[in-house]
Amino acid sequence: MAKRATLQDIADKAGVGAGTVSRVLNNHPYVKEDTRQRVLQAMEELDYYPSFSARHMRTQRSRLIGFLTDEVATSPFAGDIIKGAQDAVWDQDYILLVIDMGDNPARAEKAIKTLVEREVEGIIYAAMYHQPVTLPESITQVPTVLANCYIENRSLSSVVPNEFQGGYEATQALLDAGHRRVAFINIHPTEPGTAASKGRLAGYRQALADYGVSYDETLVCKGIGHAISGYQFGYELMRLTEPPTAIFCGTDRTAMGTYDALKEQGLRIPDDVAIVGFDNQDSIAEALRPGLSTMQLPHYEMGQWAITYLIEQLESDSPMQTPIQHQQPCPYIRRDSV
Amino acid sequence: MAKRATLQDIADKAGVGAGTVSRVLNNHPYVKEDTRQRVLQAMEELDYYPSFSARHMRTQRSRLIGFLTDEVATSPFAGDIIKGAQDAVWDQDYILLVIDMGDNPARAEKAIKTLVEREVEGIIYAAMYHQPVTLPESITQVPTVLANCYIENRSLSSVVPNEFQGGYEATQALLDAGHRRVAFINIHPTEPGTAASKGRLAGYRQALADYGVSYDETLVCKGIGHAISGYQFGYELMRLTEPPTAIFCGTDRTAMGTYDALKEQGLRIPDDVAIVGFDNQDSIAEALRPGLSTMQLPHYEMGQWAITYLIEQLESDSPMQTPIQHQQPCPYIRRDSV
Numbered sequence: 001m002a003k004r005a006t007l008q009d010i011a012d013k014a015g016v017g018a019g020t021v022s023r024v025l026n027n028h029p030y031v032k033e034d035t036r037q038r039v040l041q042a043m044e045e046l047d048y049y050p051s052f053s054a055r056h057m058r059t060q061r062s063r064l065i066g067f068l069t070d071e072v073a074t075s076p077f078a079g080d081i082i083k084g085a086q087d088a089v090w091d092q093d094y095i096l097l098v099i100d101m102g103d104n105p106a107r108a109e110k111a112i113k114t115l116v117e118r119e120v121e122g123i124i125y126a127a128m129y130h131q132p133v134t135l136p137e138s139i140t141q142v143p144t145v146l147a148n149c150y151i152e153n154r155s156l157s158s159v160v161p162n163e164f165q166g167g168y169e170a171t172q173a174l175l176d177a178g179h180r181r182v183a184f185i186n187i188h189p190t191e192p193g194t195a196a197s198k199g200r201l202a203g204y205r206q207a208l209a210d211y212g213v214s215y216d217e218t219l220v221c222k223g224i225g226h227a228i229s230g231y232q233f234g235y236e237l238m239r240l241t242e243p244p245t246a247i248f249c250g251t252d253r254t255a256m257g258t259y260d261a262l263k264e265q266g267l268r269i270p271d272d273v274a275i276v277g278f279d280n281q282d283s284i285a286e287a288l289r290p291g292l293s294t295m296q297l298p299h300y301e302m303g304q305w306a307i308t309y310l311i312e313q314l315e316s317d318s319p320m321q322t323p324i325q326h327q328q329p330c331p332y333i334r335r336d337s338v
Numbered sequence: 339m340a341k342r343a344t345l346q347d348i349a350d351k352a353g354v355g356a357g358t359v360s361r362v363l364n365n366h367p368y369v370k371e372d373t374r375q376r377v378l379q380a381m382e383e384l385d386y387y388p389s390f391s392a393r394h395m396r397t398q399r400s401r402l403i404g405f406l407t408d409e410v411a412t413s414p415f416a417g418d419i420i421k422g423a424q425d426a427v428w429d430q431d432y433i434l435l436v437i438d439m440g441d442n443p444a445r446a447e448k449a450i451k452t453l454v455e456r457e458v459e460g461i462i463y464a465a466m467y468h469q470p471v472t473l474p475e476s477i478t479q480v481p482t483v484l485a486n487c488y489i490e491n492r493s494l495s496s497v498v499p500n501e502f503q504g505g506y507e508a509t510q511a512l513l514d515a516g517h518r519r520v521a522f523i524n525i526h527p528t529e530p531g532t533a534a535s536k537g538r539l540a541g542y543r544q545a546l547a548d549y550g551v552s553y554d555e556t557l558v559c560k561g562i563g564h565a566i567s568g569y570q571f572g573y574e575l576m577r578l579t580e581p582p583t584a585i586f587c588g589t590d591r592t593a594m595g596t597y598d599a600l601k602e603q604g605l606r607i608p609d610d611v612a613i614v615g616f617d618n619q620d621s622i623a624e625a626l627r628p629g630l631s632t633m634q635l636p637h638y639e640m641g642q643w644a645i646t647y648l649i650e651q652l653e654s655d656s657p658m659q660t661p662i663q664h665q666q667p668c669p670y671i672r673r674d675s676v
Contacts, residue, residue, distance in 0.1 A: 073420050114435075286565070
């Protein structure tokens, strides 16, 4: 019996690199259609069965998943993405190898090389905040799922927070409590702003519309996500001729500043002004007095979703042909500020 | 010329496992003296030169360092340990592979196996809070440095915060501002408490003594590190016949609760009561009004120290024979609460 063809044999025959063959085997969308056809042709001629693909052989070997991140491991904001991923991999008897590139994206190429050489079966790429990202093409050597980020052309599967739903439900919580003058201290000062500020503003506007409340631009503030914005606008909003009775704060840190401003003005929360935050950042939301009702950023769930979906694809005989873009809801965490 | 002896050859001759040979080559203290002698004897008989050791060969190959942690990567508290380690490895052209075991120490054995199989040259083990740890013996297969933790028998090198100095200087900042009734809301309710609560209390007492202020037990509160402790004791302390004019809070979260209690009682910070925190937790210390003067937990510096020391040992022709225990100072971060 003839020696079984290797990836390199196929690559040589098709006149492409071994990485391209690997991408074809992984049904990766980055491969041009005519290249794909040449690789498939070479496989057929060499009697290579994709069901015994390199991907599958690798699956039987390493049970490792790479986790590449900009700053998730080192910043206090999104560590729950790793926690969710971590719990999911241990549950399924895989192990996660994390590489944090810090704020230096130039490290990506080297980090990917290291992970691929260490035979990871797939990669999760996670970002500290919800944003579009650009990744080296080398990441397509193995199946990849993005968490808390996406690529503009949507050629890789991703999971991000449902910002629209979060903004909608935050506003709804205040409207349901009877408020009709509802301010919004958003988290980004520029237009169109980030994925988060844009989606939440749309949700805020839709909720107002659904409750028959007209949109009042003077109630929407362009903050920067820090306590100082909440403090500053906590004063400015109350000086309006018709001040709000409720404030939706784009981050819990913003709410922390708003609390201080309101208390300094002798206003009680929630009796005089009701507040909803965003993030559910443990050390703040619980520690504020009264406890802050807030929307939870689903970091844990995004990490879990990314791993679960990736492993499903790795272990499937017929992985998805088309990348999917999943939006994870942001649950409302009720405390005492509404 | 005869084939060069392998680790396995030596192991076979000495009647031990290859891991033991590796430990001897790495001068690891876990090896019994008679075993070490047998291995050294076998090396001599096989003409094996330790200067061409497996450790050294590995150094030339992988340039990988494993980072094993209980919850540092996934919790918001100590992520700067990874950041410090990360920056230090990239600077020296190494790469860090992180495995976070979450709250499940049973995963350690498997995690270590994975890292060693992936040819890491050394391991940093980091804990979320300063504590003694127990580690599987398998970690001694490669040089290991502990960060924010230590083993009771001190057989591995470690770096931990200098809690005594931190407690001393926090108290000193208040004494230097003229205060003589200085309360301390500590972070652990039991005796003798954690490494942190014990060390800081000793520092607090020493500072009082050095300034000729007698120790008053009624001013020392056993908190739990959360805002609720700061809030509760912020009331209780002010009800004393002779209330404090300054409070040293064992965490920034504690200080956050104390701020609320004092403000509710109409007291101004720092005019009526001065406050010093501990941790320098970004999202809190800066966001409080007034900004919180606090002691910084040197997470970043501990990560950096651990990597720098480990790489020095890996690249040294004569690595340290004796583990060293380094205490990293906690710098005082001055804001506006004193």
